[in-house]
Each structure stands twice: as C-alpha cells, then as structure tokens.
Amino acid sequence: MVKHNLILLLSSSVSLLLPIVNGFSPTHTTSHHQTIVNSLSLTNHHHLVGQQLPAAASAAFSNHPPTRLLFTPKEDNDDDKPFIQSAIHNSPFFRSLAILYALLFAIYQGSNVGELQKLSRFVLLSPKAAATVHLLSFSTWFGSVVYTTFVAGITMFKNLPRRVFGKIQAKLFPLYFQLGSALLSVQILTLIAMPDILSKTSEVSLGVAFIATLLNLLFLEPKSTRIMFDRYQLEDEGLKTSDEYSEKAKAFGRLHGISSLANLVALCGGIVHAVRLASSLVI
16 A cells, blocks of 8 residues: 555656656747847837837737746757757656656565675775765765756757757766766765665666766767767868768767667666665665
C-alpha cells in the first residue's frame, strides 16, 4: 500500500515537472512582440515626435491582452534555424518516462552487497567524513545536471541566435563534463567508506553516470563541437548546399543525439542513487 501511494505521488510529481522538462514553452508571444517592435519602428516617420513614442508603445500593449513573455522570439530567418531536428529522447514525454522509470527501478530494487565493499578496509576517511564529502559532491553534480539540462540550455537556445548559442555551449560543455566527471569519481570513491549506503545498485548507477559523462567529455562533445564550427565555415563560404555540408549535418545530428542521450542516462543514474541515499535516512 505504501509503495502504491508512493508511485502515485511520483507520477503526479513528474506530471507537474512536465513544463520544466518541456522548457517552459511560451504561447502566443511572437505576434505580441512583433506588434510592439512595429509600433516602436514608427519613430522613423515624422508622425511621432517628443512624447508621442510612449503613447504608441502604450497603444500596442492596450490592443493586446498581456501575455507572459518568457522568451524573446528569435529572428525568423534561415541563419537562425536550429542545426537539427529534436530527437525523440529530447521530447518531454520521453524524458519524463525515463525519470519515472529510474525512480520506480530504485524503489523496487532491494538492498544488495556491492563489489566495492571489498575495498572498504583500505579507506582512510571515517564514514561520517566520507558521507559529508559524498553528499556535497552528489548534490553539486546532480543540481548542475538538472539546471544545465532543463533551465540554462533551453533558455539560451530559445533566446540566443544560433551561432551565439553554439559558441557559448562550446565553452560551457567542456567545463560542465569536467565538473561532472570529477564529482562522480569523488562519489564513487567515498561510497566505499559508507557501509549503510554501499550497494550494487549505487555502484552501477554511479558507474553508468560516470561512463556516460566521461564519454561526453572525451569524445562526443569535442567531436560535435569541431563539426559545428566546420559547418559555420562552410556557411560563410556559401557552401550550405554542398554534399560536404550535408554530411557534416548528419554527423552533427548523430553525435548531438548520442550526447544528449548520454546526459539523460547520467541523470537517471543520479536519480537511482538519490533514492538509495534517501532510503538510508529513513530509520
């Protein structure tokens, strides 16, 4: 009965998180924004002078009901269109399903003995010190994954021009994956000194998250970034319709899809371990 109620609670929580997973998609904001811009552009005519500019802006707002402009609509031109079509695993439904599955898996997975327990006698840290370091590293890593995946990345994608967004991500992603790899390695090492939490489930979940993050750091992110800048160069040379550009577009889409999927896998691994951590707090 308790597990049944917990499942219902988790399902409701995931449904409430759908707007976050979907990136807070705004509705009916582009036309409103364009109306304001058109009204302000009237300043180029001789009809508006002095104090008439605020009146024109006020009229633009009064003719339309107020809407929640969460994102500034980008220019509708070919240069500002995204490189690739969104993959199915980037959809709100798939992400929500993956998170829910990770939660249910962790809840129904019983306690089991992990292989790392054999190394516990070599650990110099006390269980209390190891637990402190472990919780700090896990919370920092998990928070950065959630914020980067569902807040920062989506907000920048919806607001920034395509090339600006790509160049910022090219600087942020290496640091993001470096931080994740370092913090996950600390979590795995400190897990050895925590006998109450140490289990095969935690070992596998953190191990999978570490491998997925390391794959992004060492291979997927560097290669996809190089291809992205190669496409920029081909666009500047007027070769956007060339076969080389099409091949690089396919390669970028493939690498980007695998990279985002690996990031989602790491997130689900973190959720499984979070449930194990939470269960250790219940006496």
